[in-house]
Amino acid sequence: MAKETANMPDNNIAVLTNDRVAALITESTKAASNQEVSATSSTVTNANKEALQTTEPNWTDRSKNGVHIFLEAYMQQGENEKESLPEEQQRDNFKENVAAEQQPLVLNISTKMLSVAEERLSNRGMTFIPSSTMTITENIIELKTFTCNIMLKCMFNSQQDAKQNNVMFHKKSCFIPKNNATIESFEKICEKEIYKLYDNRVAGKKFNLDTEESEALRNLQQDMQLIIRPADKGGPLVVMDRSYYKQTTEAMLNYVNTPRSICSESCSYGYRKVVQLGQPSCCYDCVQCSIGEITNETDLSECLKCPEDHWSNERQNKCIPKAIEFLSYEEPLGATLAGIAISLTIITAFIICVFTRYHDTPIVKANNHALSFLLLVALMFCFLSSLMFIGRPMRLTCMIRQPTFGIIFTLCASCVLSKTVIVVIAFNATMPGSKLRAWLGFPLPTGIICSTFLIQVIICIIWLCNSPPYRQQNMQSKRGVIIIECNEGSTLAFWCMLGYMGLLATVSFIVAFLARNLPGSFNEAKFITFSMVVFVSVWLSFIPAFLSTQGKLMIAVEIFAILSSSLGLLICIFSPKCYIIFMKPEKNTKEYLMGKNK
Structure with a gap:
């Protein structure tokens, strides 16, 4: 009977529900009582309960009569239900039963074929505990x-x-x-x-x-x-x-590519999350932080802004101190400009010594040698004033460097204007009946210099009293750089100072240009004209260069303008006189200068 049961068609076996099992147990009990086999019905009931626990029951351990009665009742119940159900529902139930039967309890993927007893034992599951066989x-x-x-x-x-x-x-x-x-x-x-x-x-x-x-x-x-x-x-x-x-x-x-449960990669350092529109919260884009912001953790939604005196590094995962910038003596540009300024100061001092040595010669006495000495001293201080712009800006240097430069340059321009006026008056006073002789002498140049110089001093005093220059840390001009510079305080006062110097230079140029054709073998007005051309050209080109640069380059432009304009005055006015003193001493006579010895 066990062999016949094992060879039964699979389509007659369906999944048992609790109600159906109860009904089958009741019917099997009634059938057993009719045949007077109460012990067999008890065995059938136990067999049915064991059928609920295992999908493939062990039929060999059960009573043959009880099994026969159970199967007949079960098959009869299935036939009655099939007749009462519609055809479509019977078809659906058949498909469900086939699908359930296609799910084995043991999946053998090894190279060994399991025996029937091994498969039956495996069907009992991992929770099955065999009874002990020890005596x-x-x-x-x-x-x-x-x-x-x-x-x-x-x-x-x-x-x-x-x-x-x-x-x-x-x-x-x-x-x-x-x-x-x-x-x-x-x-x-x-x-x-x-x-x-x-x-x-x-x-x-x-x-x-x-x-x-x-x-x-x-x-x-x-x-x-x-x-x-x-x-x-x-x-x-x-x-x-x-x-x-x-x-x-x-x-x-050892699998490297770990499966991910999210649709986006993790945002690394220096990036922040931006959720994609219309997508779940786990779907996002990684956007790099703005310059000056960092992220030192993964998957952050907002970037962290660095302090004002710090900046983000290249990977934007750490804030680092900003680089400090100013024109120092240690760097090549600052050292070069400082060397040029000192060299020109030494040259100017040498010319002063030469003029002191040859102060009795006509070439030195010509055109008021006192003004020449004053101009040379002013040029030497102009060269030295440029050193105040090099080095780390301090409170005192920021306050006095621009006014000092303006006052000294105004003194130079006043001396040049005074020499130009004296040249014009001196040649015109030689004409018969000229009233300009009354203007010759010491009071005229002194008055010109003092009046023009005093105006610039007043401008600088007002500037220092109202809005003096001060040191500041510029953190906005360059990214990642702190520029230590001097703020002019009052921009209007600064440009008024430069404008007044330009006015004096322009007046000197006009006067010298008008006097360029005066008679005489040594007409100093020609050289003054050239010097003023250089002076005006330098400062006109300085304005756009000064406004278009920033940081230490702006300071370098101003130093270059100071040195070049001062050097133009030194070369154009004093190099011809030095040439005559050293190379043409025979021309260092009054007759030659007056044009009488040709």
């Missing part, structure tokens, strides 16, 4: 051995055990240790429990494995080439080769 005698022997080992451990210390372990081969000892009351009482208690458990098992329970299944269990335990694991999802057990399991596990552990 009561075997259990008592195991208990005696265990207690004997305990007494041996108590009798001998660990050193003797260590010495015995060093021996490779030794005979089995038959030594019986002395009795121990505590261990003996423990042994008796355990022996009583073994008898009690054995009596209960024999009285009310049976073995849940037959001979074939027990043999299959031993074979699966001893086969080291197989490994049985529950599936990750679902109920089946998976039987696979141990080598395949190890290889697959290592491949999964």
